[in-house]
Amino acid sequence: MEPHLFLAADADGASSRTLTITLFLIFVAITLGITIWASRQTKTATDYYAGGRSFSGFQNGMAIGGDYMSAASFLGIAGLIALYGYDGFLYSIGFLVAWLVALLLVAEFLRNAGRYTMADVLAFRMRQRPVRTAASVSTIVVSIFYLIAQMVGAGALVSLLLGIKPGTTFLGMDADTAKIATIILVGALMIVYVVVGGMKGTTYVQIVKAFLLMTGALVMTLLVLAHYKFNLSSLLGDAAAQSGKGAAFLEPGLRYGVETAGDAAKTFYSKMDLLSLGIALVLGTAGLPHILTRFYTVPTSKIARKSVLWAIGIIGTFYLFTLALGFGAAALVGGKAITAQDKAGNTAAPQLAQALGIDYLGGDTGGAVLLAIIAAVAFATILAVVAGLTLASSSSLAHDFYASVVKRGQASERDEVRVARIAAFVIGAIAIVLSIFAQSLNVAFLVALAFAVAASGNLPAIIYSLFWKRFNTSGALWAIYGGLISAVFLVFFSPVVSGAPTAMFPDSDWHWFPLNNPGIISIPIGFLFGWIGTVISKETDADKYAELEVRSLTGFGAH
Amino acid sequence: MTTETTPTEKYLEVQASDEFAALRRKLRNFVFPMTVAFFLWYALYVLLSAYARGFMSVKLIGNINVALLLGLLQFVSTFVIAWYYSRFAAKEIDPIADKIRDELTVGAATRSAARTDDATETGPEVAK
Numbered sequence: 001m002e003p004h005l006f007l008a009a010d011a012d013g014a015s016s017r018t019l020t021i022t023l024f025l026i027f028v029a030i031t032l033g034i035t036i037w038a039s040r041q042t043k044t045a046t047d048y049y050a051g052g053r054s055f056s057g058f059q060n061g062m063a064i065g066g067d068y069m070s071a072a073s074f075l076g077i078a079g080l081i082a083l084y085g086y087d088g089f090l091y092s093i094g095f096l097v098a099w100l101v102a103l104l105l106v107a108e109f110l111r112n113a114g115r116y117t118m119a120d121v122l123a124f125r126m127r128q129r130p131v132r133t134a135a136s137v138s139t140i141v142v143s144i145f146y147l148i149a150q151m152v153g154a155g156a157l158v159s160l161l162l163g164i165k166p167g168t169t170f171l172g173m174d175a176d177t178a179k180i181a182t183i184i185l186v187g188a189l190m191i192v193y194v195v196v197g198g199m200k201g202t203t204y205v206q207i208v209k210a211f212l213l214m215t216g217a218l219v220m221t222l223l224v225l226a227h228y229k230f231n232l233s234s235l236l237g238d239a240a241a242q243s244g245k246g247a248a249f250l251e252p253g254l255r256y257g258v259e260t261a262g263d264a265a266k267t268f269y270s271k272m273d274l275l276s277l278g279i280a281l282v283l284g285t286a287g288l289p290h291i292l293t294r295f296y297t298v299p300t301s302k303i304a305r306k307s308v309l310w311a312i313g314i315i316g317t318f319y320l321f322t323l324a325l326g327f328g329a330a331a332l333v334g335g336k337a338i339t340a341q342d343k344a345g346n347t348a349a350p351q352l353a354q355a356l357g358i359d360y361l362g363g364d365t366g367g368a369v370l371l372a373i374i375a376a377v378a379f380a381t382i383l384a385v386v387a388g389l390t391l392a393s394s395s396s397l398a399h400d401f402y403a404s405v406v407k408r409g410q411a412s413e414r415d416e417v418r419v420a421r422i423a424a425f426v427i428g429a430i431a432i433v434l435s436i437f438a439q440s441l442n443v444a445f446l447v448a449l450a451f452a453v454a455a456s457g458n459l460p461a462i463i464y465s466l467f468w469k470r471f472n473t474s475g476a477l478w479a480i481y482g483g484l485i486s487a488v489f490l491v492f493f494s495p496v497v498s499g500a501p502t503a504m505f506p507d508s509d510w511h512w513f514p515l516n517n518p519g520i521i522s523i524p525i526g527f528l529f530g531w532i533g534t535v536i537s538k539e540t541d542a543d544k545y546a547e548l549e550v551r552s553l554t555g556f557g558a559h
Numbered sequence: 560m561t562t563e564t565t566p567t568e569k570y571l572e573v574q575a576s577d578e579f580a581a582l583r584r585k586l587r588n589f590v591f592p593m594t595v596a597f598f599l600w601y602a603l604y605v606l607l608s609a610y611a612r613g614f615m616s617v618k619l620i621g622n623i624n625v626a627l628l629l630g631l632l633q634f635v636s637t638f639v640i641a642w643y644y645s646r647f648a649a650k651e652i653d654p655i656a657d658k659i660r661d662e663l664t665v666g667a668a669t670r671s672a673a674r675t676d677d678a679t680e681t682g683p684e685v686a687k
Contacts (some may be wrong), residue, residue, distance in 0.1 A: 086626055086627070089627075089630055090605070090630075093601075096633070097597065097637050099637065100597050103641055104595060215612070217579045231621075232623065233620060233621025237621070247618075247622075251610065251626055252608040252609070252626055253612055257608065257609040257610075271609045274609045275609060278605035282598070312637065313638070316638060392625055428599075467587075542571075546567070546570040550573045550659075553579070553582055553583060553586065553656060554582070554657075554660040555660050557663075
């Protein structure tokens with residue numbers, strides 16, 4: 001069939017836009033209601049940080065899915081597959097396989113040994129103040145990278161709903177200004193949400209969101225497959241044909257590892273970029289602070305394990321749907337219509353929903369309804385992830401930095417929660433400002449940067465902490481700061497920030513690092529520095545390691 | 560001082576016990592090789608995507624090519640490893656871990672009457 005060469009903005013009829021926006025707002029109101037209800041149950045610090053540790057394996061599995069399947073998974077991957085075909089699927093695979101690192105090496109030990117934050121384990125047998133400070137810095141940096149992606153996704157999404165697109169005006173503002181206003185407004189709303197809800201509120205939001213996202217993606221997948229009579233091959237064939245790139249659309253190499261004839265260096269760097277991305281994706285998950293704190297919301301390590309298994313099932317199933325969403329958008333919406341709305345493809349999935357609604361649910365109204373539903377689902381997706389991230393980073397600032405470092409363990413719980421709430425505002429504001437510059441980047445790509453930073457700054461220290469007896473304070477600081485600083489430094493001098501048309505500062509050029517993702521350099525640096533830092537210091541604490549090892553393996557003394 | 564062991568001595572004692580050594584060995588002998596295995600399998604997939612374009616583009620059934628099949632196999636392997644690990648842990652790890660923890664809990668309960676808990680609010684706490 002012919003691709004729908006129109007956009008939400010053109011399909012208006014003010015009535016269908018009003019319908020879309022109304023349905024969308026109703027949904028947002030419902031989730032807010034749940035959060036406020038749950039917030040009434042938040043009384044102690046354990047409630048705020050760890051949701052009272054009362055969730056079941058399935059509930060927490062859903063919540064992990066909710067925390068993990070971000071704008072990157074839904075909007076970002078669908079967009080990348082829709083625009084570049086097979087290469088987008090690499091994200092789905094990396095994001096999923098990464099869970100094995102979390103399952104086998106991290107989840108249960110962390111649950112047993114820690115209490116509220118990632119730093120509980122990192123600082124277990126180290127000098128508290130420097131290690132907690134480092135962990136707090138790293139948590140905040142990773143969360144901000146991740147938040148930027150979510151805000152960009154939210155901006156793209158709400159712009160689509162409101163009919164804002166390049167070259168149009170909205171309420172007298174040009175499209176760029178309107179988009180910036182959207183990001184600020186949506187970002188602010190999300191932060192309020194977290195500050196009110198705490199962990200218990202956000203956990204329920206995650207569960208509701210995971211359910212909605214799975215359902216929404218399933219319905220779209222079924223509609224796409226039904227369109228092709230459940231023949232995956234003909235879906236792929238049509239997507240390839242519509243893309244104008246033929247069979248190459250179904251093979252690796254359109255976006256990553258691009259082979260430029262006659263330019264060996266460019267080809268080499270492009271392939272390195274692919275490897276770098278691959279490594280960052282698979283090693284990032286187990287270093288993500290907002291995912292790690294999820295393991296604290298269950299009572300025991302066995303339930304933590306069970307919740308990871310549920311999460312792998314839910315997330316894996318969802319990533320299979322991304323194939324249908326991405327290739328479906330390529331075939332039924334078309335790359336041209338997608339890039340006309342959003343250069344980076346971030347709106348492919350909701351645009352696909354609209355096209356499917358028009359074809360299967362009775363014309364323009366059906367399109368408006370399905371668009372509203374899927375947009376609301378995507379919005380809830382982003383909201384939930386923003387909540388999880390803001391919470392993890394503000395918790396770390398309050399618990400690791402304020403209570404342990406500034407107040408030396410003398411802060412009251414009330415004080416700590418108050419600081420966490422203020423921190424949530426500040427971190428959220430920083431992310432909002434930065435995301436304004438990152439609008440032309442794909443959100444899955446942006447999240448992959450957060451993964452690279454997490455894998456470089458956090459993962460080496462976590463692995464060494466849990467398994468290496470000799471590891472010490474100096475090693476932890478070298479690992480965290482070495483990995484973190486090298487990752488951020490390389491991103492700053494990469495084409496992501498300057499010197500490329502999609503860069504944050506497209507008109508300047510100070511880049512010299514050729515790769516878009518720093519993982520292949522910065523992750524080994526994290527591990528190497530951790531080792532160097534450890535061996536140059538004489539400090540070891542065999543007693544505390546005995547305690548950590550016994551507790552992490554047996555669950556004795558777990559909070 | 561009484562003749563009772565302090566919590567730290569108790570941890571060192573447990574850590575040095577044969578039972579705990581067996582727990583650690585079993586766990587590490589499973590998770591480390593398994594991590595290496597799935598990582599290499601994933602790395603193979605990424606390397607093929609980068610350097611074996613011809614092979615990846617071979618069509619198998621209709622438009623379904625080797626690249627897509629290998630990608631889907633990554634899903635299958637992830638599901639299988641997760642399932643296999645959970646079965647292994649429930650059968651081989653949990654019983655030993657539970658036994659050691661129960662022994663420690665009983666010991667700690669008798670000790671706790673004799674000492675005051677000086678743990679700070681935020682520091683790693685001594686076992687309660």
